[in-house]
Amino acid sequence: MLVAKPGLDGHDRGAKVIARALRDGGMEVIYTGIRQTPQMIVEAAIQEDVDAILMSILSGAHMAIFPKVMELLRENGVDDVLVMAGGILPDEDIPAIEAMGVHGNFGPGTPLSAIIEYVKAHVDPQRMRQELSPLRADGPHAAEGSDQPA
Amino acid sequence: MTTRSDPAAPATASAQPDLVERLLAGDRRALARMVTLIENRAPEARQMLARLHAHGGHAHIVGFTGSPGAGKSTLVTQLARELRRRGQRVGVIAVDPSSPFTGGAILGDRIRMQELAGDPNVFIRSMASRGSVGGLAAATRDATRALDAAGFDTIIVETVGAGQAEVEIVRAAQTVVVVVVPGMGDDIQAIKAGILEIADIFVVNKADRPGADQAAAELRMLLSLDEHRKEHAWKTPIIKTVGMTGEGAPELADKLAAHLASLKETGQLAARDGRQAQSEMLALLHQALIERISATIGEEEWRRLVAQVVERESDPYTTADELASRIGLAPEASHPAG
Numbered sequence: 001m002l003v004a005k006p007g008l009d010g011h012d013r014g015a016k017v018i019a020r021a022l023r024d025g026g027m028e029v030i031y032t033g034i035r036q037t038p039q040m041i042v043e044a045a046i047q048e049d050v051d052a053i054l055m056s057i058l059s060g061a062h063m064a065i066f067p068k069v070m071e072l073l074r075e076n077g078v079d080d081v082l083v084m085a086g087g088i089l090p091d092e093d094i095p096a097i098e099a100m101g102v103h104g105n106f107g108p109g110t111p112l113s114a115i116i117e118y119v120k121a122h123v124d125p126q127r128m129r130q131e132l133s134p135l136r137a138d139g140p141h142a143a144e145g146s147d148q149p150a
Numbered sequence: 151m152t153t154r155s156d157p158a159a160p161a162t163a164s165a166q167p168d169l170v171e172r173l174l175a176g177d178r179r180a181l182a183r184m185v186t187l188i189e190n191r192a193p194e195a196r197q198m199l200a201r202l203h204a205h206g207g208h209a210h211i212v213g214f215t216g217s218p219g220a221g222k223s224t225l226v227t228q229l230a231r232e233l234r235r236r237g238q239r240v241g242v243i244a245v246d247p248s249s250p251f252t253g254g255a256i257l258g259d260r261i262r263m264q265e266l267a268g269d270p271n272v273f274i275r276s277m278a279s280r281g282s283v284g285g286l287a288a289a290t291r292d293a294t295r296a297l298d299a300a301g302f303d304t305i306i307v308e309t310v311g312a313g314q315a316e317v318e319i320v321r322a323a324q325t326v327v328v329v330v331v332p333g334m335g336d337d338i339q340a341i342k343a344g345i346l347e348i349a350d351i352f353v354v355n356k357a358d359r360p361g362a363d364q365a366a367a368e369l370r371m372l373l374s375l376d377e378h379r380k381e382h383a384w385k386t387p388i389i390k391t392v393g394m395t396g397e398g399a400p401e402l403a404d405k406l407a408a409h410l411a412s413l414k415e416t417g418q419l420a421a422r423d424g425r426q427a428q429s430e431m432l433a434l435l436h437q438a439l440i441e442r443i444s445a446t447i448g449e450e451e452w453r454r455l456v457a458q459v460v461e462r463e464s465d466p467y468t469t470a471d472e473l474a475s476r477i478g479l480a481p482e483a484s485h486p487a488g
Contacts, residue, residue, distance in 0.1 A: 019256055020256065022254065023249060023252065023254035023255060023256050024249075024252050024254060025252065025254060026252045026253045026254045027254050027255075028248070028254060028255045028257060028278045029254065029255065029256050029257065030257045030258075030260060030276050031256055031257070031258050031260075031261065032260055032261065032264075033258075033260070033261035033264060039267075039268060040264070040267045040268065043267060043268065044260060044267075044274075046178055046179055046182055047178065047273055047274055047275055048182065048275060048276055049179075049182035049183055049185065049186040076179070077179065078179070
């Protein structure tokens with residue numbers, strides 16, 4: 001999971017709360033910090049090979065930033081990442097945001113559990129962290145045949 | 151090892167025959183996916199790593215360890231910038247702890263590495279420790295193998311904030327940098343047993359704060375007491391840095407190069423590589439053994455055997471001997487220290 005805070009507003013309390021909630025949901029969350037450009041978000045998503053990007057935005061710049069993020073993802077051939085957003089997203093913009101391929105679009109008051117459930121429902125469960133079997137050495141390689149998806 | 155057809159192959163693990171070639175050609179997405187396959191212990195990662203091994207051996211692998219908040223990430227950023235100025239390609243693997251309760255993790259090292267964003271010759275990967283102790287993740291060493299094969303000149307491995315016993319980095323890095331901060335006099339005492347012994351280079355970070363000279367002096371004294379070090383040609387330097395400004399980063403880069411040169415000159419590099427290869431092979435054998443036992447008896451019976459030992463109906467020694475003979479090992483042949 002990449003939790004990113006694009007644009008110029010510096011209020012990242014919401015992003016941090018969500019990062020923490022996702023962690024408590026058993027996910028590995030890379031938090032980028034504030035003032036991320038679309039280039040930085042896409043570059044981090046590529047290097048970290050994330051399953052999902054969650055952008056938190058309050059500044060109102062979503063109609064400028066989201067299309068750029070989606071364009072850069074396309075340019076880099078990233079087509080297997082769930083892109084989500086949350087924050088202050090006016091209702092009238094939601095259809096356009098959805099059309100770009102940005103989903104979720106969680107507004108204020110969304111229960112954290114709803115966001116976690118959404119991620120779990122939309123990210124390939126095979127990619128969720130695998131439970132370590134007691135019979136699995138803590139070694140560096142795959143234990144063939146004994147994989148137990150979480 | 152046989153390759154089994156895997157009916158439940160994860161989507162990420164779909165056959166990508168050219169992933170290794172793409173990685174070797176410098177494709178960042180291929181490298182990122184390779185690291186994911188390694189982290190997830192995907193069955194095909196093993197063959198790919200076997201192929202990558204032949205292409206490695208060129209990178210200088212530098213470990214950064216030290217207590218949480220010592221400024222490791224910021225210092226790594228400054229060092230990476232300095233190495234970039236010197237024309238190197240730099241890979242960074244930053245390990246943060248996983249929650250022991252949920253398995254989740256917040257990986258925040260990128261926050262302090264933003265100055266490196268957008269440079270195509272820098273590759274940063276965050277990694278959760280996923281239950282490994284020792285300051286690294288189980289996949290860290292193999293991830294450095296992937297970055298090495300991808301042609302990075304220096305690979306910086308940043309451990310989780312470490313205290314006394316997180317010395318696993320010795321097995322993954324050629325040069326170990328231990329970062330301390332002033333005003334932790336007692337902590338320097340505390341680390342002398344574990345981390346002090348593994349340092350090839352000491353950094354006193356946040357050296358603009360009071361007490362930096364004292365911290366350096368204490369380190370110098372502890373080093374002088376270490377009989378073990380007197381035999382070595384390498385004299386562990388103590389460098390003062392200020393992570394926020396980058397002060398000291400050029401000196402650190404110089405010392406890293408000097409340490410690598412010293413390792414090569416004295417034959418220590420080959421010895422270190424030998425020790426690392428040995429521990430990797432032993433780990434793989436250990437794992438093969440466990441897989442064999444797993445395949446022979448399965449989880450159900452394993453749990454029952456564990457319960458019997460707990461209930462004192464049996465004991466660990468007899469149970470282990472019996473298991474060993476069931477997989478074709480005579481009990482006498484078992485390793486005495488195993």
